[in-house]
Amino acid sequence: MSTATAVQTTLQDRLAAEDLKPKIGSKVNLSKADLLSGNYAADLRELLELRGVLVFPKINFTDEEQAAFTETIGTFLPEIKGQKVYNISLDKKKNPNRDYLKASLYWHIDGTMNKRPIGAAILSMKVLPTWGGDTDFCNTYASYDALSEEKKQEIENLRVIHSMWNSQLYHSPEPTLEQLEQLMAMGEVELPLVWKHRSGRKSLVLGNTAQEVLGKSRQESAKILHGLREWATQEQFVYTHEWSVGDSVMWDNTGTMHRARPYDPDCGRLLHRTKTEGEEPIN
The missing domain is CATH 3.60.130.10 (Clavaminate synthase-like)
Known part of the structure; x- marks a missing residue:
């Protein structure tokens, strides 16, 4: 053990x-x-x-x-x-x-x-x-740990722009200009794709606020973010309550x-x- x-x-x-x-x-x-x-x-x-x-x-x-x-x-x-x-x-x-x-x-x-x-x-x-409404959780520690060493090295130092307006576009893809400007006023932050915790463990930083990977083309960025989200939300890493x-x-x-x-x-x-x-x- x-x-x-x-x-x-x-x-x-x-x-x-x-x-x-x-x-x-x-x-x-x-x-x-x-x-x-x-x-x-x-x-x-x-x-x-x-x-x-x-x-x-x-x-x-x-x-x-x-x-x-x-x-x-x-x-x-x-x-x-x-x-x-x-x-x-x-x-x-x-x-x-x-x-x-x-x-x-x-x-x-x-x-x-x-x-x-x-x-x-x-x-x-x-x-x-009345129907639906369960809550899904996925473990981003476990999903990081399960990545190949090659993939870990590939993403180790990548950084990602996160914004609230990106998350709102998921459910409202055609906001008015005024609405978009209000959302954009909430700002953006740059975060690492891999969170190096003070405990020594690492986890993936993903989700609907993740907008683009710095230094990558739009296509490359989308493939990285969507691919890792797909990996992290596999059945083995997910609990549905x-x-x-x-x-x-x-x-x-x-x-x-x-x-x-x-x-x-x-x-x-x-x-x-x-x-x-x-x-x-x-x-």
């Missing part, structure tokens, strides 16, 4: 956890009281980095409990307007910025435009959709991408999100 496997086995024993798939996802069967106590926070953080996604089935957090649990995992990151819980919904009554959330139907990392992307994020299901009301799912935003599966936009689907501050920039 390898050292990493031994560590994971020990963590899973302590957390009453079990693998959901070989390369991504663990179900944690601790009680709500155990989770809120903070006694298992360090173990949960360690298992989260190893597995990418942790599922707490039908834990039924209230908003206050979800925020309190999030605070045990890391430094709590409130929303722009200061609220602790964010409504993930395409219902305008529940989220006036529903159009912005349409990009969540495509693979992405939260906060690529920030100096430090979000660390961990937690979603809790409140209202199920089929929601039940009361479920909570936490993911390592620094080592996974995620997306919502299509669903009826007028069905009232509602999840509540909390998150922690990122602890390192993308380097």
Whole structure:
């Protein structure tokens, strides 16, 4: 048994956890009281980095409990307007910025435009959709590790321009000039294609904000980005969560991408999100 496997086995024993798939996802069967106590926070953080996604089935957090649990995992990151819980919904009554959330139907990392992307994020299901609406997660640590040495060397030092306007074009490919200018005003950032984490591990930085690879033609750039996304989102690296009301799912935003599966936009689907501050920039 390898050292990493031994560590994971020990963590899973302590957390009453079990693998959901070989390369991504663990179900944690601790009680709500155990989770809120903070006694298992360090173990949960360690298992989260190893597995990418942790599922707490039908834990039924209230908003206050979800925020309190999030605070045990890391430094709590409130929303722009200061609220602790964010409504993930395409219902305008529940989220006036529903159009912005349409990009969540495509693979992405939260906060690529920030100096430090979000660390961990937690979603809790409140209202199920009438159809669809599962959430996909892919492990960008595991997908990087599985690349050939030749491919790793090929992409090691590539840098990519990311922008919010690129992500919005996925669902609105023909914006007005005014709309496009508003999106472009949000700026662009240059990021490495391979994130060299301070832990020594590496992960791929992809998603719908990835616009172009510097120094490559448009065709070469598209082939690199689309090809790596296709690689990273293979079935072996992906866990799909089929929601039940009361479920909570936490993911390592620094080592996974995620997306919502299509669903009826007028069905009232509602999840509540909390998150922690990122602890390192993308380097």
